[in-house]
Amino acid sequence: GRFVHFFESVESTQKIAHRLAQENADEGTLVIAEEQVSGRGRMARTWYSPKGTGIWMSLLLRPSLPPQKAPQFTLIAAVAIVEAIEKVCGLKVDIKWPNDLLINGKKITGILTELQADSEQIHSLIIGIGINVNQDIEDFSEEIQQIATSLHIESGKTFSRAGIVQEILFNLEKYYAVYISEGFEPIKEIWEKYAITIGKHITARTLNKEIKGLASGITNEGVLKLIDENGETHLIYSADIE
Ligand code: BTN
Secondary structure, three states, X not given: XXXXXXXXXXXXXHHHHHHHHHOOOOOOOEEEXXXXXXXXXXXXXXXXXXXXXXXXXXXXXXXXXXXXXXXXHHHHHHHHHHHHHHHHHOOOOEEEOOOEEEEOOEEEEEEEEEEEEOOOOEEEEEEEEEEEOOOOHHHOOHHHHHHEOOHHHHHOOOOOHHHHHHHHHHHHHHHHHHHHHHOOHHXXXXXXXXXXXXXXXXXXXXXXXXXEEEEEEEOOOOOEEEEOOOXXXXXXXXXEEO
């Protein structure tokens, strides 16, 4: 069955979703928590997930696809979340490749797509979604205030997290079906409408190198194309963008 597993407090919903995936949980299984005490971000960072103010959840999918297709799911999720926030909260959201959703230049959402796969086939794909919803500015440390915001801070309103979750899941189901029947192209088009990275001069930092250049677009796999000053194209699978 497609169960929703709800917890008051967990280390990380991502960790629980991985375990359920190994125990053969079905596609559509959702893990959601009021609080995470060791929420995980990309590149081995932690994700601050205080009690009762945000959406901390992980969705298990089992697409019959090779692992190279996984980055596309981060983009599918981004589109589903942007449209949900715009509809429910009336706020304009920008996408910063690969996985950041920003309001007025500050981070509102992070997406972490992880896999259990072999070289040919995805066994499980876990989309972790963290959304800052009802935090006040004082709830963030000074350091986090510089880079992050919440839907409440941006609008002055308090939102029902369940209403937002419902809209996100509705959109995810819709775009997953579009993806399965029509491929990535229609989703890529919507994604590009919200993306602020494309067409800009950027610096891409990975764990061990730094490349500067023009972000010229994304491939059909959802990978960023970066043209450096020598005109050489680099394919960036994951990086911090500045
Ligand atoms: C990032 O921007 O670095 C990605 C952050 C992803 C955070 C979410 S919150 C729910 C899920 N559980 C985790 O431990 N992380 C993801």
